[in-house]
Amino acid sequence: MPAVSETREAVEKLARSNYEWGFETNVEMDLAPKGLNEDIVRLISARKKEPQWMLDWRLKAFRAWQDMSEPDWAKIRHPPIDYQDAHYFAQPKKKSGPKSLDEVDPELLRTYEKLGIPLHEQEMLVGVEGAGQKTPVAVDAVFDSVSVATTFRKTLAEAGVIFCPISEAIIEHPELVKKYLGTVVPVADNFFSALNSAVFTDGSFVYVPKGVRCPMELSTYFRINARNTGQFERTLIIAEDQATVSYLEGCTAPQRDENQLHAAVVELVAMEDAFIKYSTVQNWYPGDENGKGGIYNFVTKRGICKGDRARISWTQVETGSAITWKYPSCILAGKGSVGEFYSVAVTNGHQQADTGTKMIHLAPDTRSTIVAKTISAGQSDSTYRGLVRMQPKARNGRNFTQCDSLLIGDQCGAHTVPYIESRNMSVRIEHEATTSKISEDQLFYCRSRGFSEEEAVGLIVNGFCREVLKELPMEFAVEAQKLLQISLEGSVG
Amino acid sequence: MSENSAAAWQALTGRAGERAALLGAGGLPTRRVEAWHYTPLQSLNGIAWQEAPALDAATVKRRVEGLNLPEHDGLLVFANGRFCKELSHLPDCMDVQEYGDGSAVQPLLAGRFSAGLNAALRQPGARLHVPAGTDAGLIVMVSLTEGDGVSTHLHHSVTLDEGAQLTLLDVQLGTGQYLTNPQVDVHCADKAHLSHITQQAESHEAARLAIVGARVGERGNYDSFTLNQGGVLARQEVVTQLSGPFSNTNVNAIQLVDGARLNDLSSMIHHASPDCTSRQTVRSVLSENGQGVFQGKILVDRIAQKTDGYQMNQALLLSEKAQMNSKPELEIYADDVKCSHGATVGALDEDQLFYLRSRGVQEEQARDMLVQAFLLETVELVEHESLRDYLLKALPGHV
Numbered sequence: 001m002p003a004v005s006e007t008r009e010a011v012e013k014l015a016r017s018n019y020e021w022g023f024e025t026n027v028e029m030d031l032a033p034k035g036l037n038e039d040i041v042r043l044i045s046a047r048k049k050e051p052q053w054m055l056d057w058r059l060k061a062f063r064a065w066q067d068m069s070e071p072d073w074a075k076i077r078h079p080p081i082d083y084q085d086a087h088y089f090a091q092p093k094k095k096s097g098p099k100s101l102d103e104v105d106p107e108l109l110r111t112y113e114k115l116g117i118p119l120h121e122q123e124m125l126v127g128v129e130g131a132g133q134k135t136p137v138a139v140d141a142v143f144d145s146v147s148v149a150t151t152f153r154k155t156l157a158e159a160g161v162i163f164c165p166i167s168e169a170i171i172e173h174p175e176l177v178k179k180y181l182g183t184v185v186p187v188a189d190n191f192f193s194a195l196n197s198a199v200f201t202d203g204s205f206v207y208v209p210k211g212v213r214c215p216m217e218l219s220t221y222f223r224i225n226a227r228n229t230g231q232f233e234r235t236l237i238i239a240e241d242q243a244t245v246s247y248l249e250g251c252t253a254p255q256r257d258e259n260q261l262h263a264a265v266v267e268l269v270a271m272e273d274a275f276i277k278y279s280t281v282q283n284w285y286p287g288d289e290n291g292k293g294g295i296y297n298f299v300t301k302r303g304i305c306k307g308d309r310a311r312i313s314w315t316q317v318e319t320g321s322a323i324t325w326k327y328p329s330c331i332l333a334g335k336g337s338v339g340e341f342y343s344v345a346v347t348n349g350h351q352q353a354d355t356g357t358k359m360i361h362l363a364p365d366t367r368s369t370i371v372a373k374t375i376s377a378g379q380s381d382s383t384y385r386g387l388v389r390m391q392p393k394a395r396n397g398r399n400f401t402q403c404d405s406l407l408i409g410d411q412c413g414a415h416t417v418p419y420i421e422s423r424n425m426s427v428r429i430e431h432e433a434t435t436s437k438i439s440e441d442q443l444f445y446c447r448s449r450g451f452s453e454e455e456a457v458g459l460i461v462n463g464f465c466r467e468v469l470k471e472l473p474m475e476f477a478v479e480a481q482k483l484l485q486i487s488l489e490g491s492v493g
Numbered sequence: 494m495s496e497n498s499a500a501a502w503q504a505l506t507g508r509a510g511e512r513a514a515l516l517g518a519g520g521l522p523t524r525r526v527e528a529w530h531y532t533p534l535q536s537l538n539g540i541a542w543q544e545a546p547a548l549d550a551a552t553v554k555r556r557v558e559g560l561n562l563p564e565h566d567g568l569l570v571f572a573n574g575r576f577c578k579e580l581s582h583l584p585d586c587m588d589v590q591e592y593g594d595g596s597a598v599q600p601l602l603a604g605r606f607s608a609g610l611n612a613a614l615r616q617p618g619a620r621l622h623v624p625a626g627t628d629a630g631l632i633v634m635v636s637l638t639e640g641d642g643v644s645t646h647l648h649h650s651v652t653l654d655e656g657a658q659l660t661l662l663d664v665q666l667g668t669g670q671y672l673t674n675p676q677v678d679v680h681c682a683d684k685a686h687l688s689h690i691t692q693q694a695e696s697h698e699a700a701r702l703a704i705v706g707a708r709v710g711e712r713g714n715y716d717s718f719t720l721n722q723g724g725v726l727a728r729q730e731v732v733t734q735l736s737g738p739f740s741n742t743n744v745n746a747i748q749l750v751d752g753a754r755l756n757d758l759s760s761m762i763h764h765a766s767p768d769c770t771s772r773q774t775v776r777s778v779l780s781e782n783g784q785g786v787f788q789g790k791i792l793v794d795r796i797a798q799k800t801d802g803y804q805m806n807q808a809l810l811l812s813e814k815a816q817m818n819s820k821p822e823l824e825i826y827a828d829d830v831k832c833s834h835g836a837t838v839g840a841l842d843e844d845q846l847f848y849l850r851s852r853g854v855q856e857e858q859a860r861d862m863l864v865q866a867f868l869l870e871t872v873e874l875v876e877h878e879s880l881r882d883y884l885l886k887a888l889p890g891h892v
Contacts, residue, residue: 405823407825413824414823415822418836420819421817422817424813427810427840428840430835431834431835433833434833437829
């Protein structure tokens with residue numbers, strides 16, 4: 001079959017496709033010495049001018065972490081990570097505070113330009129052509145471990161929304177941070193979350209007060225730049241009763257031949273009738289064609305629907321990283337609350353992804369939907385791992401899960417590991433999973449209508465992922481589609 | 494092996510502690526062992542299992558006669574781990590081979606706790622052999638266990654030569670708080686066809702760790718059906734390897750769990766050759782405080798192109814306290830495959846109940862009808878007609 005052999009050939013070619021964001025920015029960096037110990041934790045806390053309670057919290061996490069061991073249940077392989085061989089604090093040197101963009105290193109701004117992130121406020125109106133209404137997006141840019149710029153803060157403040165680096169929130173809104181930090185992902189929840197709790201340096205903080213619909217999309221761009229640094233950002237989003245917020249997260253890193261660690265923690269709290277939509281387009285550097293380098297992406301993301309009828313929706317497009325270990329989860333504690341998880345994970349080259357979700361139904365009438373699309377090409381391995389648990393009190397709980405895998409080439413693997421636990425008779429759980437390759441019929445159909453092989457595969461893959469992509473905010477959907485194309489570039493046709 | 498688990502292991506094996514080394518870092522699997530997460534064995538800790546004493550022949554005879562077995566071509570009876578020759582007979586075309594030393598774990602089952610335990614305490618079971626091109630008809634194997642604190646570890650092997658055929662009904666029953674740990678090694682040569690029906694009707698106080706390892710040659714077929722309805726803690730583990738092209742396996746099951754019992758069906762279907770098919774339908778009905786477990790893995794090797802695998806697992810919860818844990822798993826390394834699995838968990842469909850009620854059927858009767866319909870579809874997957882009827886009679890309410 002020509003299509004198949006061509007596809008395979010193309011898979012081999014893939015490694016030659018370029019990682020578009022693989023540039024390094026020459027910004028003077030302020031680095032903490034390599035290694036991890038209590039002094040480093042104290043140093044980070046001191047550099048962030050944190051209050052004592054925050055330092056105590058970090059130290060507690062650090063001590064817990066020392067007693068923990070790396071989880072080994074995921075279907076990933078990597079050489080042992082030397083946690084002492086990295087800088088746990090890297091900060092672009094600044095002449096003064098990060099509050100004004102003019103004072104930010106111009107090199108840095110050029111970085112964001114290269115990324116296509118319109119940081120300047122006048123460029124912030126990212127109009128979608130033909131959409132008529134222009135949609136503003138507020139951006140918090142995190143460069144290595146530090147938040148360098150947050151835009152649109154004034155407009156947001158008028159609406160009562162707090163959107164700032166978490167380091168700032170710790171100082172300016174300690175009551176909120178104290179109340180919620182670590183409540184969804186406890187410090188000792190797992191190895192990587194404990195590590196993050198000890199050494200996180202920045203991240204975003206969002207607070208949407210009661211009844212407020214956040215007037216614009218909030219967005220954070222994370223970039224790892226410095227060599228031998230890990231990125232440990234911490235995000236905390238709180239939506240009070242009837243509040244609504246949509247948050248976007250994008251990630252890139254330069255091309256390097258050593259592995260870099262990224263261990264983030266994201267916590268979402270949705271109160272009564274609140275809605276949090278969290279979208280991620282993850283495009284960390286995946287490593288070169290021999291599997292050298294790339295980001296180890298070990299992320300803990302969890303949201304709690306605390307109030308009745310609260311809703312949390314996770315959407316992720318995972319195309320980057322050498323290893324992805326990530327399970328955005330929802331704890332449905334409020335009556336009638338809703339959890340959603342929409343995911344596209346693309347692996348190529350030597351990438352490995354073990355990703356999925358957990359839906360923990362605690363309260364009656366809770367509903368959850370899981371749609372996971374996995375595409376494996378090259379010599380990659382991709383696993384969907386998910387848990388749906390209906391506790392005895394989750395009367396009338398509903399879950400629908402659909403996991404589809406697409407294999408491109410015969411050197412890759414696709415795996416599905418769902419756990420379904422039901423402790424109550426009034427629930428309805430449905431789970432479907434399929435694994436297949438791109439059908440010859442579909443390819444032939446497109447080819448016979450004049451599409452090239454690559455275009456045809458692009459069309460089919462985009463169709464395969466449509467249910468997920470349509471969940472993304474418009475600007476991200478466009479970006480995600482492009483990313484899918486780039487990730488699979490050369491793997492087909 | 495940590496000291497604790499070694500002690501637990503000693504307690505379990507007692508009379509054959511020295512063979513515990515076979516299990517490497519053994520000990521009783523806890524919840525932390527992935528394969529036993531939903532079926533932890535701690536409750537078996539600290540019981541000094543004894544060898545089961547011989548049973549009185551007349552009692553055994555009475556119990557076997559009470560089974561109302563379907564018409565069969567051969568019968569093998571085991572009581573408390575011992576072969577009852579006087580109650581057994583086989584057709585002329587078959588031979589029972591001598592039991593060898595055989596304390597090794599067959600490679601297919603390496604690393605599996607139930608197989609390791611069987612290897613350590615193995616008792617000679619049936620050695621069935623069907624010569625090439627022969628249809629041996631229906632053979633019934635009955636294993637009866639009686640007593641408290643006793644354990645049996647029978648090891649059977651069933652070998653079908655090229656083109657041979659056999660239907661094997663494997664009936665297990667007993668009374669008391671015992672442990673059974675039977676293992677069946679199956680080898681279907683090219684074009685051989687084994688239909689293996691296991692009726693697990695152990696005592697409701699018994700523990701059971703049963704395991705089957707089947708290798709299937711080119712165009713061969715291993716068709717397995719398990720009716721899991723006994724035991725307080727009972728796992729039926731089925732491992733099949735499709736080692737020749739165009740072979741097929743079915744691993745179907747029904748689990749009926751009530752009381753405070755736990756029944757577990759764990760399976761591994763390994764597609765090790767191209768062009769093979771596998772089908773799996775597992776249906777569980779959970780009532781009272783019953784717990785059901787289903788773990789099913791389909792593994793597709795890189796060379797196993799054109800694999801067609803399908804797995805369906807459905808559970809019906811009939812009471813507030815019933816529980817179901819399922820883990821249907823796909824591990825796929827070949828790209829030209831068609832594999833899917835589905836799982837559902839829920840209560841009886843209110844619309845269907847309403848339909849029956851609106852036609853004058855009493856509520857209770859309507860519920861029974863729906864449960865029976867749910868089970869019937871799975872029993873119908875058994876090809877052998879008289880066996881199908883036999884199994885239907887074993888279901889609640891005689892479908």
